Amino acid sequence: MIRIKDIAQKANVSTATVSYVLNGTGSVSEKTRIKILKVIEEMNYQPNHIAKSLKIKKTNTIGVVVEDVTSFHSSEIIDGINEYAENHGFSLLLTNMRVLKRLGRDLEDQEKVRQLTPPAMKEILNKQVDGLIYIGVHTRDVSGIINTGTLPTVYTYCYTSGEGYSVNYDDHLAAYEATKYLIEEGHSKIAVISGLFNSNPSRDRFNGYYQAVKDHELVFDPSFIKTGDWEFESGYTLTRELLDGTTRPTAILAMNDVMAAGAINACLERGLHIPEDISIIGFDDREFSSYINPKLTTMRLPLHEMGMEAIKSLVSILNQEEATEKNKKLKCTLIKRHTVGKPRE
Amino acid sequence: MIRIKDIAQKANVSTATVSYVLNGTGSVSEKTRIKILKVIEEMNYQPNHIAKSLKIKKTNTIGVVVEDVTSFHSSEIIDGINEYAENHGFSLLLTNMRVLKRLGRDLEDQEKVRQLTPPAMKEILNKQVDGLIYIGVHTRDVSGIINTGTLPTVYTYCYTSGEGYSVNYDDHLAAYEATKYLIEEGHSKIAVISGLFNSNPSRDRFNGYYQAVKDHELVFDPSFIKTGDWEFESGYTLTRELLDGTTRPTAILAMNDVMAAGAINACLERGLHIPEDISIIGFDDREFSSYINPKLTTMRLPLHEMGMEAIKSLVSILNQEEATEKNKKLKCTLIKRHTVGKPRE
DNA sequence: AAAAACAACTTAAACGATTAATCTCTTACG
DNA sequence: CGTAAGAGATTAATCGTTTAAGTTGTTTTT
Numbered sequence: 098m099i100r101i102k103d104i105a106q107k108a109n110v111s112t113a114t115v116s117y118v119l120n121g122t123g124s125v126s127e128k129t130r131i132k133i134l135k136v137i138e139e140m141n142y143q144p145n146h147i148a149k150s151l152k153i154k155k156t157n158t159i160g161v162v163v164e165d166v167t168s169f170h171s172s173e174i175i176d177g178i179n180e181y182a183e184n185h186g187f188s189l190l191l192t193n194m195r196v197l198k199r200l201g202r203d204l205e206d207q208e209k210v211r212q213l214t215p216p217a218m219k220e221i222l223n224k225q226v227d228g229l230i231y232i233g234v235h236t237r238d239v240s241g242i243i244n245t246g247t248l249p250t251v252y253t254y255c256y257t258s259g260e261g262y263s264v265n266y267d268d269h270l271a272a273y274e275a276t277k278y279l280i281e282e283g284h285s286k287i288a289v290i291s292g293l294f295n296s297n298p299s300r301d302r303f304n305g306y307y308q309a310v311k312d313h314e315l316v317f318d319p320s321f322i323k324t325g326d327w328e329f330e331s332g333y334t335l336t337r338e339l340l341d342g343t344t345r346p347t348a349i350l351a352m353n354d355v356m357a358a359g360a361i362n363a364c365l366e367r368g369l370h371i372p373e374d375i376s377i378i379g380f381d382d383r384e385f386s387s388y389i390n391p392k393l394t395t396m397r398l399p400l401h402e403m404g405m406e407a408i409k410s411l412v413s414i415l416n417q418e419e420a421t422e423k424n425k426k427l428k429c430t431l432i433k434r435h436t437v438g439k440p441r442e
Numbered sequence: 443m444i445r446i447k448d449i450a451q452k453a454n455v456s457t458a459t460v461s462y463v464l465n466g467t468g469s470v471s472e473k474t475r476i477k478i479l480k481v482i483e484e485m486n487y488q489p490n491h492i493a494k495s496l497k498i499k500k501t502n503t504i505g506v507v508v509e510d511v512t513s514f515h516s517s518e519i520i521d522g523i524n525e526y527a528e529n530h531g532f533s534l535l536l537t538n539m540r541v542l543k544r545l546g547r548d549l550e551d552q553e554k555v556r557q558l559t560p561p562a563m564k565e566i567l568n569k570q571v572d573g574l575i576y577i578g579v580h581t582r583d584v585s586g587i588i589n590t591g592t593l594p595t596v597y598t599y600c601y602t603s604g605e606g607y608s609v610n611y612d613d614h615l616a617a618y619e620a621t622k623y624l625i626e627e628g629h630s631k632i633a634v635i636s637g638l639f640n641s642n643p644s645r646d647r648f649n650g651y652y653q654a655v656k657d658h659e660l661v662f663d664p665s666f667i668k669t670g671d672w673e674f675e676s677g678y679t680l681t682r683e684l685l686d687g688t689t690r691p692t693a694i695l696a697m698n699d700v701m702a703a704g705a706i707n708a709c710l711e712r713g714l715h716i717p718e719d720i721s722i723i724g725f726d727d728r729e730f731s732s733y734i735n736p737k738l739t740t741m742r743l744p745l746h747e748m749g750m751e752a753i754k755s756l757v758s759i760l761n762q763e764e765a766t767e768k769n770k771k772l773k774c775t776l777i778k779r780h781t782v783g784k785p786r787e
Numbered sequence: 788a789a790a791a792a793c794a795a796c797t798t799a800a801a802c803g804a805t806t807a808a809t810c811t812c813t814t815a816c817g
Numbered sequence: 818c819g820t821a822a823g824a825g826a827t828t829a830a831t832c833g834t835t836t837a838a839g840t841t842g843t844t845t846t847t
Contacts, residue, residue, distance in 0.1 A: 100803055101805095112805090113829095114825085122805090123825085129826085143567075144568065144804080145803050146569050146570060147802090149804055151496055151831095151833065152832050153805070166521050172511045175536070176538060180540070191524070191534045191535075191536040192524070192528070192534070225491060329732070361735070366735075385728070385734070388703040388704075390735075445834085455796075455797085458798080459795085459796065461835060464834095469793090471794080492834090494833080495802095496804090497833085
């Protein structure tokens, strides 16, 4: 391994001078600068980041703790983080907590999640990262569960009540816009297949829906609200219930694409045509949404952007820029495909 | 930050002694060992890995270079790598090349991929990782594209011809078994919707299919072989061609789930019943495969296991264990769902 | 009883960078 | 002309560990 020392010897200067040209600090004459640069080139010198980090107490490495990498949103967020990191000289140290695989749907049990944390995270904290990005599996509150100590941290796809920085998407607005779209298409009987009701996204999305219904002076029918559990089966079952109800809705707002897929299956099975007989709108824009038949109209989550904004926030915290926004909320976008149409007369 | 020096002072010993108890090296009396451990506990000392790495020239960090994180297989492989890493004290430094997003289907143009490499990878190499795992986007040959220099490297979901270590799944065997399953269900007219034909998996899978057909003494009909491009549309279009052909197949082997989904759509559109009128089998076991209607029977790739085996290989190379297998090939497993049945008489 | 061996420590030099403090020239200015 | 200022370089300490080599004092061997 070539060291600064080797460069210095060959170029007949001190190590300090070499370091100065490497970092563009100090004052070095153009002549020696050129000379040193040439030697560096010749010897194919690669700086040792470890040594540098030890001295300057900065690693230019960001820890990324993800509750579950295999969850659909994680890789897209990581991709966003990576894009910014690459362009700004940061590396990413990744740790996967695997909460979903280890706890399943038990993860609302905060104590269990907490117990999962230490082994996975201690290591990453000790590795001397400059800051941390925490990617949850649901946009739920993780305060009290995660203790990152004094390390600057930005939470995304989850948040901490009150303290801490977070980047998320706007559930309320997204549901509002989805509902508004349905209403504008002419629907007035709009059912909802919700996720688990003790979760923030479910609550916020319901409120967005409710707001849109009220703003457009439609009647709110509680029998149109069904509570699912985010899974395919519940979308399927609840849609059957909806179709068997006294008044049949002309549109269904499913709170994720997986349940929407279940809803589509249920409708198709009953011989209904989508969107002629019933419209369905999903949430997430999962990859499969354009592989199913008919292709699903859905609200796309700004995942890539969330990753980008999370690391931007973190970097601005690291740079002590005071203006950093505490809780960013990004907008979802409506992806129009083939499951929404005007209702029959 | 608490240093070894601080511990040493408080415990009235030298830094060397502290280091010895920390590493379990040297010879330290039980009495001082206890004493030092107590001080460490009291002061909540956390070792500085950076300093240690500088000295011992080992980081216990493994670089993971992935051609595209958002590709369906990547996160599952990463999950496998992570599981082993966590249990063996390694950290993961992740870099995403984003080849798919940057090059699209152009990635068979090796020159372009090569040009993408340096900026993304140089950084990770300089960060002094002990070894590298490279995760491709297709199981294609990347030799000549990727230059990891002297760094121990294991390739997965891709390979290098001849030199280097790799872990992959067995395409030939998987296709053989899928075909065999179809034959055993009673099918004799089995069509294939292949991926791009200049790709290794396409070739190997075709050979597996061909072998199975021959082994079971069926006639091989070239008109049953259609070449797609891995995308949904081609599955759809080619299935329509197949259905319009002079002899209609009773089963379709699609070389990935996405094309299989296209095939299902085409069949459904023609009013065919699956699997009564036609059987369809996919490849990959994508998440959506159980969300589509009917649920797709498919060959599952051993992704998690590939990640585990990749890092196992790497670690055994790092430990200079000579016995490390050069090119591991893992088995796919058949996931039986609802798109394969016995053919009509 | 002297020599050798060993256990239990300590000393101090690395590892490869950064950087405050110095030093030596020039150049500029009143 | 004397001196202050500045440019361009060097010296050496430092970051937090590890570890070879050295130092004790005690035990074993012969």
